[in-house]
Amino acid sequence: MRAVFITGGTTGIGMELAKIYAGRGWKVGVCGRERSKFEENFEIHRDNVTFYQVDVSDRTQLKSAISNFSKTTGLDLLIANAGIGYKFKTKVPDFEFSYKMVHVNLLGVMYAFEAALDVMIPQSKGQLVAISSIAGYNGLPGVSAYSATKAGVLKFCESLHLDMRQFNINVTTICPGFVDTPLTQSNHHPMPFLMKAPRAAELIFRAIEKKKMVYAFPFIFSILVRILGMLPRTWYRFLMNRKVLNYSRES
Ligand SMILES: NC(=O)c1ccc[n+]([C@@H]2O[C@H](COP(=O)([O-])OP(=O)(O)OC[C@H]3O[C@@H](n4cnc5c(N)ncnc54)[C@H](OP(=O)(O)O)[C@@H]3O)[C@@H](O)[C@H]2O)c1
Numbered sequence: 484m485r486a487v488f489i490t491g492g493t494t495g496i497g498m499e500l501a502k503i504y505a506g507r508g509w510k511v512g513v514c515g516r517e518r519s520k521f522e523e524n525f526e527i528h529r530d531n532v533t534f535y536q537v538d539v540s541d542r543t544q545l546k547s548a549i550s551n552f553s554k555t556t557g558l559d560l561l562i563a564n565a566g567i568g569y570k571f572k573t574k575v576p577d578f579e580f581s582y583k584m585v586h587v588n589l590l591g592v593m594y595a596f597e598a599a600l601d602v603m604i605p606q607s608k609g610q611l612v613a614i615s616s617i618a619g620y621n622g623l624p625g626v627s628a629y630s631a632t633k634a635g636v637l638k639f640c641e642s643l644h645l646d647m648r649q650f651n652i653n654v655t656t657i658c659p660g661f662v663d664t665p666l667t668q669s670n671h672h673p674m675p676f677l678m679k680a681p682r683a684a685e686l687i688f689r690a691i692e693k694k695k696m697v698y699a700f701p702f703i704f705s706i707l708v709r710i711l712g713m714l715p716r717t718w719y720r721f722l723m724n725r726k727v728l729n730y731s732r733e734s
Contacts, residue, residue, distance in 0.1 A: 486556035488512040488549050490539050490595050491565025493520035495664030496614065499684030500562060505531040512552035514539070515565070539565045539591030540583070549598035557606075560691070561599035563592040564614040566632075568666050572625025572731045581628035588632035592639065604650050611647070612655045612691055613640050617699055619658060620708045624723055625731030633658075637697070644696050657687050658699035672730040676704045 485508075492501040492513025505511045505528035514537040515521060521534040535548035552558070566588045569580070592613045603609030618626060619633030637656055644654040661667055661674035662683040678701060690698035699705035711719060723729055 484508070484510055484556065485559045486510040486512070486553070487560040487562060488514075488552050488558060488595075488599070489562040489564055490514050490537075490545070490591065492562075493517070493524060493534070495666060495680055496659065496662055496683055496687070497562070497564040498524050499680045500564070500687060501525075501532060502528065503684055503688050505529075509559075510556040512548070512556070514545070514548055539563075539594060540586035542590075542594045542597075545591070545594045546598040546601075549595065550601065553602045558599060558602045558609060560610045560612065561595055561603075562612045562614070562691075563595040563636075565591055566614065566666070568629050569626050570669050571671060574625065574731045574733055576627050584628045584632055588629070589635045589639075592636050596643070600652070603652050608651045610653045610655065610691065610694065611640075611643065612657060614687075615640070615656050615658045617658050617660045617705060617708050620699075620712045621719070621723075624729045641697075653694045655691055655695055656697045657690060658697065658705065659683055659687070660699075660701050660704040676701045 487504050487509050489497050489501050489511065491497040493515035497513065501511050501513050509531065511532045512535060513521065513532060514535040516536065516538050518534060518536050525532055533552060535552070537544045537548045539545050567584055569577070596611050599609065599611060613636050615636040616633040618630050619637045621630065623630045637658070640654050640656040647654055661677040662680055663677055664680050667674060686700055687698070
């Protein structure tokens with residue numbers, strides 16, 4: 484029996500991943516702030532899935548959930564997926580919400596990894612996965628803290644990928660483009676290459692199985708954002724100030 488803990492596994496990408504693993508006979512721990520989302524969304528494979536009501540920005544709560552789950556099932560894989568985003572792109576950030584984003588999107592990943600490593604280092608095996616974003620490759624207009632947290636996750640994992648080899652622990656970073664989930668359903672701007680959540684989860688599952696260091700998708704979109712990241716900054720500034728790419732409201 485193999486076991487995976489997925490933060491934010493009650494809707495969207497995390498839920499689809501939880502369903503894939505549970506369907507394959509894994510023991511799955513999921514967490515979220517609202518139990519009702521778990522109750523509504525998990526009708527099949529429910530025997531394999533345990534829900535923990537946890538806010539990932541609470542280090543103690545998350546540590547205790549991951550530790551309790553591992554005591555009964557062990558822990559082969561941890562997927563730090565929980566994340567939040569802005570409802571609107573604005574030139575002046577909503578700083579209060581931006582701080583919350585740092586707590587959830589960046590510290591939430593660190594807290595999850597810390598708790599998982601308490602189990603994985605002594606057993607000298609395991610895999611850590613974080614869901615970053617294609618938005619982490621560049622400082623995008625209107626979503627400053629989102630880009631910053633996702634870039635932070637990308638670099639945090641890049642370092643850990645190197646450091647954890649000695650413990651036989653693999654670290655994978657996933658950078659999705661636009662995926663159709665509750666997070667993006669309120670977006671008011673075009674979402675090129677938008678993908679259905681079950682398809683995105685299938686691609687992520689395969690990348691995790693292959694123990695990729697970084698997996699960014701869809702392929703064409705990931706190439707475009709990487710090229711944007713390599714451009715001289717004057718060119719980047721010119722392009723990103725065009726109306727067709729910049730949807731920021733004044734405030
Ligand atoms: N959708 C996209 O286009 C896209 C693209 C790139 C990256 N991503 C990343 O993929 C991840 C999943 O996003 P999604 O699109 O699947 O979003 P989603 O459908 O809104 O799901 C987010 C999940 O995280 C949980 N969550 C949110 N805040 C939490 C907190 N403080 N503590 C515990 N759980 C929390 C939610 O449950 P509760 O609300 O009940 O807590 C839910 O289960 C995020 O990190 C997101 O940034 C998404």
